[in-house]
Amino acid sequence: MTDTSQAVLMNGADLARSHVDRTADRAAEFERRTGRRPCLATVLVGDDPASATYVRMKQNRCRRAGIDSRHTPLPATTSTGELIDVIRGLSADPEVHGILLQHPVPQHVDERAAFEAIDPAKDVDGVTMHSFAAMAFGLDGFDSCTPGGILRLLDAYDVDPAGRTAVVIGRSPILGRPVSALLLARDATVTTCHSRTPDLPSAVRTADIVVAAVGRPEFVRGDWIKPGAVVIDAGYNPGNVGDVAFDEAVERAGMITPVPGGVGPMTISVLLEQTVDAAFRQAGPDGTS
Amino acid sequence: MTDTSQAVLMNGADLARSHVDRTADRAAEFERRTGRRPCLATVLVGDDPASATYVRMKQNRCRRAGIDSRHTPLPATTSTGELIDVIRGLSADPEVHGILLQHPVPQHVDERAAFEAIDPAKDVDGVTMHSFAAMAFGLDGFDSCTPGGILRLLDAYDVDPAGRTAVVIGRSPILGRPVSALLLARDATVTTCHSRTPDLPSAVRTADIVVAAVGRPEFVRGDWIKPGAVVIDAGYNPGNVGDVAFDEAVERAGMITPVPGGVGPMTISVLLEQTVDAAFRQAGPDGTS
Known part of the structure; x- marks a missing residue:
């Protein structure tokens, strides 16, 4: 998270590919x-x-x-x-x-x-109330896939949320709220913002990590971004447009996810990973259901 | 929430008394x-x-x-x-x-x-994962008692969290996290702070509503409080001391809970209220279990 004029692109497409390769190896092991x-x-x-x-x-x-x-x-x-x-x-x-x-x-x-x-x-998509509480309390369970993909992306780029400030824009039950819960469980100081937030640009300017999950094209502007911040765009609007004004934000961010090819591919890779996890857990230690 | 030099004391003891009276009426109705x-x-x-x-x-x-x-x-x-x-x-x-x-x-x-x-x-103390998710998603369910008591106290003093900024200090599964979840469900912009928060005084200074739930005597100092803010002290340390330095904070807050007699009495009153709720729900519409 250095203050450079050229942000690092967080390549979710490549990361998801290698992640799916590992999952495929484990699926083959399950079948054997x-x-x-x-x-x-x-x-x-x-x-x-x-x-x-x-x-x-x-x-x-x-x-x-x-x-x-x-x-x-x-x-x-x-x-x-x-x-x-x-x-x-x-x-x-x-x-x-x-x-x-x-x-x-x-x-x-x-x-x-x-x-x-x-x-x-069997909640490999992480949508149940049980899975939500498990994410919040740091207990065993399945992540909501997009939030889980965002955390895996941060880990892959060595962005440790601990001790950092994070602002999550959006609070849906399968995206904004669980990503806030996961970041808090990983020791970030998390602010969850939404349509009733009084001064969103100022809130975002405090953040070391910004997660945009509003579903409005190019809603987050470049001058809201603290120089050097990590910008995660979980939006996917018609025409392959994210929730962040990428061309502006890339000038200030330290790292940023492109749309497409950032968060999107990670979502499916977490779904596959968790399906194989579920299969192993249900099979038990001796490999029989 | 006006900026006066004399904060309004939020009298949880009185409020809990009238709240318990209503619950006792409902318990008698259940028995009849x-x-x-x-x-x-x-x-x-x-x-x-x-x-x-x-x-x-x-x-x-x-x-x-x-x-x-x-x-x-x-x-x-x-x-x-x-x-x-x-x-x-x-x-x-x-x-x-x-x-x-x-x-x-x-x-x-x-x-x-x-x-x-x-x-x-039967989770009238609001400690299960189910109850936590219900609080977060605004679904039917039981509140954790202290967080539920805090929200009832805010309501009684006409403090609407919607559109306000709230800072919660502490993230335990039965206090900090659920009060953050309830405030967010009520449309506050919530920041959850904890031991890994980099600059806690600055974070608290942004808050219209401060909830202290750390369990450290007089940890929150008066000059952290934005003038006119609502200060909720959920701490209860040996010697009847809260988590907020009351004598300092009362000079800046718009409203503040004393310790004792603020949040504490509300906790038990929510427990009683929810026990009677549970009894009615389990009895069903015809009054038979």
């Missing part, structure tokens, strides 16, 4: 030991094209890493009760090691109730 | 409807005199509010497994509406595992 592959169940409600693309991308990455995926597409008219029944079935199925319910679900569905139907032992 | 009283089970491991005093105080307050309490004292040598068995028994017992495991337990006991044996529906 148990005679079957780790299996991720994906559930998609409705036919939003972007969501369908995300699920397909995750399935492709699974396949290439030696992880089976089993997909359950459900109509947009699915009720909360029907969705919960499907997810409970997957939670109880010994062939399934991890469960991903693609976010968002249609408005009439109670997404929280559906998430809570996921057995915490 | 069901023929039995709300029941809080207390569990104390070991013979720490301060903990024994706290438990006795809670039992006395229960009795005066028309709430039964059932006490299980356990020897200091109790194992984690034995404690979990006791708590599971209380979780399954239909006569028991709420469960309080007195903190702290002896060092050899896994306190988190013991807390997690409490059925979330």
Whole structure:
């Protein structure tokens, strides 16, 4: 975190590739030991094209890493009760090691109730209340994937959050809040900002580490960035645009994630890693379920 | 929150009294409807005199509010497994509406595992992972008692956290972290500080609302306080001393809690309130369990 005019680009694409390679080795080891592959169940409600693309991308990455995926597409008219029944079935199925319910679900569905139907032992996407508290308390459990990917990116670039100030912009249950919790558990002094924050630019200017997770294109301006700060852009808006005005911020940041190729690829790599973790834990020490 | 030289004292003792009166009315209503009283089970491991005093105080307050309490004292040598068995028994017992495991337990006991044996529906002390996530996500559930008491105190004095900056000093799982979560859920911009915070006085100086939860006598000095700020002292150190240097802070704060008589009384009143809530929820709409 030095004050240079040329920020270090945090290359999430490369890091995710080597991370997925390690996961693929572990998936192969699981298959050698148990005679079957780790299996991720994906559930998609409705036919939003972007969501369908995300699920397909995750399935492709699974396949290439030696992880089976089993997909359950459900109509947009699915009720909360029907969705919960499907997810409970997957939670109880010994062939399934991890469960991903693609976010968002249609408005009439109670997404929280559906998430809570996921057995915490299979919550490889880190969306349950149990996983959230485990992140906050530093207990064993699964990370929310994007927050977990951000922490792995910081680690890979030797950015230790301990003793630093971090400002997280955004407080969604699967992004802003858990990344705040993980940074606090790693001894950062964390400020969580949002739409009701009175003077956001001033708050951001205090931060050694900035995480932008608002979902508004180029919302964070370059002159909000403290010179030398680490800038993590978790936004992904239409047209491959992040939440940070990259061209401005790169002039002041010490390190910065590009969009695309920064945080995005890390998200899927954490999902795969945690699916293999779940498979090993469920198989037990002797390799039998 | 005006800048006067004489801060308003936030009288938790008076507020708790009227709060407990309302709870006693509701407990009596429960008894009329069901023929039995709300029941809080207390569990104390070991013979720490301060903990024994706290438990006795809670039992006395229960009795005066028309709430039964059932006490299980356990020897200091109790194992984690034995404690979990006791708590599971209380979780399954239909006569028991709420469960309080007195903190702290002896060092050899896994306190988190013991807390997690409490059925979330009976977690009237708000210590489980489920309750923590419910506080963070603004879902139905029980508050940790001291954080819940702090929010009720703010409400009673018309301090709306929305749009304000809050600094919480301390991050324990039953005090600092949940009060941060509750303030964020109420739209404050929250900074959680701790022993690794680089410049604590400067951080505190930015805060409209300061919550001190460190457990170090008079740790927060008067000149750290922004003029007009609301100062909540959740500390309770030997000799009735809080975490805030009261004589200094009262000169700058807009409102401040005394120690004793500020936050402390609110803690027990939330415990009683939530025990009666739990009893009603478990009894169901027709008043039968």
